[in-house]
Amino acid sequence: xxxxxxxxxxxxxxxxxxxxxxxxxxxxxxxxxxxxxxxxxxxxxxxxxxxxxxxxxxxxxxxxxxxxxxxxxxxxxxxxxxxxxxxxxxxxxxxxxxxxxxxxxxxxxxxxxxxxxxxxxxxxxxxxxxxxxxxxxxxxxxxxxxxxxxxxxxxxxxxxxxxxxxxxxxxxxxxxxxxxxxxxxxxxxxxxxxxxxxxxxxxxxxxxxxxxxxxxxxxxxxxxxxxxxxxxxxxxxxxxxxxxxxxxxxxxxxxxxxxxxxxxxxxxxxxxxxxxxxxxxxxxxxxxxxxxxxxxxxxxxxxxxxxxxxxxxxxxxxxxxxxxxxxxxxxxxxxxxxxxxxxxxxxxxx
Numbered sequence: 308x309x310x311x312x313x314x315x316x317x318x319x320x321x322x323x324x325x326x327x328x329x330x331x332x333x334x335x336x337x338x339x340x341x342x343x344x345x346x347x348x349x350x351x352x353x354x355x356x357x358x359x360x361x362x363x364x365x366x367x368x369x370x371x372x373x374x375x376x377x378x379x380x381x382x383x384x385x386x387x388x389x390x391x392x393x394x395x396x397x398x399x400x401x402x403x404x405x406x407x408x409x410x411x412x413x414x415x416x417x418x419x420x421x422x423x424x425x426x427x428x429x430x431x432x433x434x435x436x437x438x439x440x441x442x443x444x445x446x447x448x449x450x451x452x453x454x455x456x457x458x459x460x461x462x463x464x465x466x467x468x469x470x471x472x473x474x475x476x477x478x479x480x481x482x483x484x485x486x487x488x489x490x491x492x493x494x495x496x497x498x499x500x501x502x503x504x505x506x507x508x509x510x511x512x513x514x515x516x517x518x519x520x521x522x523x524x525x526x527x528x529x530x531x532x533x534x535x536x537x538x539x540x541x542x543x544x545x546x547x548x549x550x551x552x553x554x555x556x557x558x559x560x561x562x563x564x565x566x567x568x569x570x571x572x573x574x575x576x577x578x579x580x581x582x583x584x585x586x587x588x589x590x591x592x593x594x595x596x597x598x599x600x601x602x603x604x605x606x607x608x609x610x611x612x613x614x615x616x617x618x619x620x621x622x623x624x625x626x627x628x629x630x631x632x633x634x635x636x637x638x639x640x641x642x643x644x645x646x647x648x649x650x651x652x653x654x655x656x657x
Contacts, residue, residue, distance in 0.1 A: 334529050334560050398642065404418065561575050
């Protein structure tokens, strides 16, 4: 265990040394396009035969198709007692996470697709808000490739800007109902940003639980240092799992994420590199896992397709702290605008 602590301390010292060379320029923000479906320009008449051009055209075809589908759903189920509201654009992200790890008993591979959509349906939202996602209900940080989370769909009420109440159904072989109250404000003090997070939730078959944490980050130009704490307590098992993560590195651009687990893992980067040290446990004082990694992420094409690579080393209590080395690979495809329209989707890492 002494060797594990020395390696973690070395990573932290290297991150702290890098943070001293800060730049004045701040990272770019990747945000969804605004506007309405009717304002989308027509597809170009000429078809580009290059691979990049075909990717952009396929991206925009799916983007337009989804927006039209969202508009049809909103106007069909909203009722006819009022004048319909023009439907704005709805952002959608499709991701893929995988992990290849050399363990003591051989190679292990895991992979999982993921998607998340924030549906902007103003006519239906006269009554309620709709969401659909494959994310974890407790928003627990960890290896996304191993998380087998069924699709969740439901309704969301936001009585305050920092408070949201969700309830709906997990769409699995045996559907289960859930409800959650989420509080996630943001506080700024100069270059220091604080993100507390609390989420009591309940799900049929699993019972009541409470997850929460706090993240503190400091930007100095494009250099970032971040500390993230997370805990999840479940009543039916009387168990508390927790994770403490430290990240530090350099980012030319960041994706404006709303999820705590992706924020903790550093997946909100659009272009950059961060070193990460994570410690997890299953009791208040019991450590079950140490992990270090170096996340490299950049655009693969245009400003909508991103890829990441993360070499990792993991030590787990259940394998007698054997160093398991491997790599994580993943993709993020953002349907946040049209790729074939100049200036609609910005390029990053240039």
